[in-house]
Amino acid sequence: MAVRQPQFIEDHGLWSEEQKRAAVEVLARIEAENIKYVRIGWGDQHGIVRGKTVTAAEFKSSLRSGKDFQLVTAIFDTTNHPIVTPFGDSNNLNIPEMIGLPDGVLVPDPLTFHVLPWAPDTGWIISDAYLSNGTPCPLSTRQILRAQIERLEEKGLEMVVGLEFEFYIFKLEDARLKPEESGYPPEPPLVSMLSHGYQYLTENRGDEIDPVLRLLQSNLEALGLPLATVEDEWGPGQCEITFSPMTAMKAADSALLFRSAVKQICRRNGYHATFMAHPQIPNVFPSGWHMHQSIRRIADKTNIFMAEDGEGPLSDFGMNYVGGILQHAAGTSLMTTPTINGYKRQRPDGFAPFKAGWALENRGAMVRVIGGPGDPASRVENRIGEPTANPYLYIASQLIAGLDGVATKKDPGKPALAAYLADAPVLPRSLMEAIEGFRKDAVIREALGEKFWNYMVMLKDYEVGRFLAAVTDWEQKEYFEMY
DSSP states (O other), X not given: OOOOOTTHHHHTTOSOHHHHHHHHHHHHHHHHTTOOEEEEEEEOTTSOEEEEEEEHHHHHHHHHHXXXXXXXXXXXXXXXXXXXXXXXXXXXXXXXXXXXXXXXXEEEOGGGOEEOTTSTTEEXXXXXXXXXXXXXXXXXXXXXXXXXXXXXXXXXXXXXXXXXXXXXXXXXXXXXXXXXXXXXXXXXXXXXXXXXXXXXXXXXXXXXXXXXXXXXXXXXXXXXXXXXXXXXXXXXXXXXXXXOOEEHHHHHHHHHHHHHHHHHHHHHXXXXXXXXXXXXXXXXXXXXXXXXXXXXXXXXOOBTTOOOXXXXXXOHHHHHHHHHHHHTHHHHHHHHXXXXXXXXXXXXXXXXOOBSOEEESOTTSSEEEEOOTTOTTOEEXXXXXXXXXXXXXHHHHHHHHHXXXXXTTOOOOSOOSSTTTSSSOBOOOSHHHHHHHHHHOHHHHXXXXXXXXXXHHHHHHHHHHHHHHSOOHHHHHHHTTTO
16 A cells, blocks of 8 residues: 555645535534445546545545555556556556556545445545646546636636436346356346336336336435436336536536446346446337536526527527537547447437537437527537446536637537438447547647547547457357358
8 A cells, every 4th residue: 555645635735625614524424424434436537436445534534645546447448458558667648657557546525425325324425536746647537527617617607517317227137146257348237127118208117117216216315416307218127317407517426426326226226227328138229318508607607508589599609619519529429429339329310319410409419409598598408428428528528619619609500400311410420430530639639638638549449449359249140150
């Protein structure tokens, strides 16, 4: 274990005054509620929570010195394969401090403390990753989003985000825990359906899965997450949960906690939840992550997407923001749809966007504009995201693209009436195309910084390489008997 500076957080000035006050409140809560353990979580590059569970006494120490943590996880792909040589004299990341995989430091954010209702006497807190010299880890995605939020705050503005997640819940029949099934990656669990058939928002289907929805709702609300709706979706066992609007960082943190919570709650109760966009299960319908967003003034909370009387559906600022999202649709695709599987949901008339276009209240378009002159709830809904996306990168991508559209006064063009037939660029159809779009987008590259941009390319190139090296079920069926 690395030796930490006793006052690492104070010495490097890593907390705001608000965080310092919150830390005092967290300590009082731990004492009052007899919390015995705290999970110090970190959202990795894939939007997966990693971290350490510590005793209450160790956590109190971590509120001064942070918690030592192996940042080797930052060079893992989704199955924990290192994407670079871990112990070479250079790791191709251009980050000398990470050569040899020394410990970093997780610095808890006291503003994110929760008590887990399903885990007795256990708290949970999000952290930021730092190098041992006190500088932010350049591969930490929460830091990427923070940089974009600060850029917006300099203009006296803040982003408001509404989360809308689709996902599946199955009955867990066999967790596949035999030694020969615990590979790298392990065999997927065997499951059965919670309900039958496609019945969109029908009361009978909703009642059929009501027990598990109530289970989720009670636990998620006990966490303090601002749920708005909890309902069944289209596919059998497909659910949708939406949240009341939140500021950007709170939305990203909530998304991270939400996905982890859903999987843990379901697993403890004999279910398997998955946010995979298109599971290889017969008769399922793909799932998406639709992100509602607007920008408001910090001072008076006025929504600056709202058009004045007689103007278009959004203000000029709002329409230019839409123009930026569309212009950078290919460049941001790696952050909104980061997996091989996510692109399986993008097909004509498939309820997922196929082209980089916008429309008024049209769910076939990539960007759905909602509201009108004088409507304080005016906003845009980007329907491109997959539910597995890293929330920090997804939200950051929208700010980078949208604000570039504002800066360049990008005209989004005319709204589409037939979204899948519109004269608009086709979105990337695969992760390979998304990587190329990401490579070519100079605005995205500059906003992310050279180190993180290079890291994302390496990370996803490695994932694609593993995929192309694997023999798929399709190939086996297509060629094994015929040739």
